[in-house]
Amino acid sequence: MTSNINLQDRIKHVFVVMLENRSFDHMLGLSNIHGIDAVSGQPTTLDGLNARNDWNLDLHGNKVYASSPADWNMLYDPGHEFNDVKEQLCGAEGNYPRINNSGFVISYSKIDPANPGEIMKCYAPDQLPVLTTLAQEFAVCDHWFSSMPGPTWPNRFFVHAASSAGLDHSPAPQTMADAILFRGYTFENGTIYNRFDKANLGWTIYKGDAFPQSLAISGMNIRALEGRFKDFKDFSGDLNNPGYTTTYAFIEPNYGHAFVGDFTCGDSQHPKDDVTRGERLLKTIYETIRNSPHWESSVLIITYDEHGGFYDHVPPPQTVAPGDATTDPANDINHFDFRQLGVRVSAVIISPFIPKGVIDSTSYDHTSVLATVESIFGLQPLTERDKHANTLNHLFSLTTPRRDAPTTLPAPSDSGFRCPGDTVASAATRLLVTDAAPATEPVPSSLQGFLHVAFLRDLQATPPDAQASRTAKFMNIQTHLEAKRYMEEVRQKVEPHEAQ
Structure with missing residues (x-):
């Protein structure tokens, strides 16, 4: 199913949406999708779960099997920092490179000892009708892995820069070098946006809220x-x-209530948020592109930054290190060499030039997004990682655009949850609970990076003669409650300015 089509003549727009913290098996492992192999053209089945073979041991040596249905949201955020993922992949006593995906239950038992099996729960297809339909209609990649075995921030940097500049953990602003603290993260070879600028090609970041993670990149x-940054409402x-x-x-x-650290009432599909809210986002994005004048020249890539601690049965492979510099010594606390991919995540590739029902088992990571656009638009790679990454080019194999691609998708499931201000008609009766920010609890690691984005936005909106006092206020933040109050203050400060 390959073609010699000049893709730049066909593809004029590439859209990428990266959601949060869900493994492949957790989202699509029970979808039982049958289709055509992307390479051989032969009938095949998605590499999903086998309920008889997919299990982990708990602390008592009992088998805990993958099961369904999964809850719409999690009460606790599963561990997904570097050392959490090492335990999930290698077992309680394991270390790289011996990987057998045996430690998910034991890892989660430290967070929710009464219900460690929650981490093995996977969604049934009817719980995720939007994602499942897209996977059936276009190409689903069942060997797409997060770019490193760790949390959100380094993995998201990989989709922008083919590197995390050595960052192997959730960032802590108070330990950053001043250059990064005040100007953002730098990468030795720049980002994909620098490549587009050099080629005089337009790019836009559509942001769902006031604190987009990509704003932490230097120069953004x-x-x-x-x-270059626009509200998603403009999409x-x-x-x-x-x-x-x-x-x-x-x-x-x-990202929802990032400032309280639980990420509820957004649409990122963060584990503590209602997963159906992200389904609504995907439906909106797809239907907007599908019914626009640009459908026949567009590609939409849907993926997830990392697995969020959820079980997946496929051991991730080793890979090529980016080979660029660590731009801040504080980035490197685990001394990771970046030669190991992280846990498998879902990826669906959508285009009118992709046949219906394609299953692609090629090995990918987030830098395959970069390798693909670099190949199509004649851009140079950023690091050794995207230089050696597989592209998606072989998926665009049709010579003429499909006419049978759906113009609308099924309605998302009704989880029964709602958030204040929701306008979506629903029979929901339960309010999605937002955690309070404890007065004495330290700032959680998942919030630290977004706190840094809030600081950068604060400086942007503050006159030079007042920036010293704002910096002092930021640097004195010690607790979760102080972080919440600061981020809410910044949000109220910048949002009226953006509305003008």
Whole structure:
């Protein structure tokens, strides 16, 4: 199923949406999708779960099997920092490179000792009708892995820079070098956005809330002032403009209540949030592109930054290290060599030039996004990782665009949860509970990076003669409650400015 089509003649717009913290098996492992192998063209079945063979041992030596259905949201955020993932992949006493995916239950038992089997629960297809339909209609990649065995921030940096600049953990602003603290993260070879700039190709980041993670990259504050960052509410209007010229659009979800650290009431599909809210986002994105004047020249890539601690049965392979510099010594606390991929995550590739029902078992990671756009648009690779990454090019094998791609997708399931301000009609009766920020608890690791983004936005909106006092306030943050109050203050400060 390969073709010699000149893809740059066909593909003018690439859209990427990266959601949060869900493994492949957790989302699609029970989908039982049958289709055509992307390489051989032969009938095949997605590499999903086998309920008789997929299990972990608990602390008492009992087998805990993968099961269904999964809860719409988790009460506790599963561990997914570097050492958590090492235990999940290698077992309680394991160390790289011996990987057997045996430690998920034991890892989660430290967070929820009464219910360690929650981490083995997987969604049934009817719980995720939007994602499942897209996987059936286009190409699903069942060997797409997060770029490193660790948390959100380094994995998201890989999709922008083919590197995390040595970051192997959730960042802590108070330990950053001043250059990164005040200007953002730098990468020795820049980012994909620098490559697009050099080639005079347009790019946009659509942000779901006031604190997009990509704003932590050095220079992005200036690019935001230049109009490169747009609210997601502008997405539909932009796409319906026949003159839309953006070559590459990265869509950041609404991370919800990031400032209290539970990420509820967004649409990122963070474990503590209602997963159906992310289904609504995917439906909106797909239907907007599908019904726009640009459908026949567009590609949509859906994936997840990392697995969020959830079980997956496929051992991730080793890989090529980026080979670039660690730009801040504080980035490297685990002394990781970046030669090991992280846990498998879902990826669905959508285009009118992809046949229906393609299953692709090629090995990918997030830098395959970069390798693909570099190949299509004639850009140079950023690091050794994207230089050696597999591209998606072989998936776009049709010579003419499909006419049977659905114009609408099924409605998301009704979880029964709602959030304040919801306008979606629902029979929901339960309010999705947002955690309070304890007065004395330290700032959680999952919040630290977004706290840094809030600081960068604060400086952007503050006159120079007042920046010293704002910096002092930020540097004095010690507790979760102080972080919450600061981020809410910044949000209220920047949102009216953006509305003007």
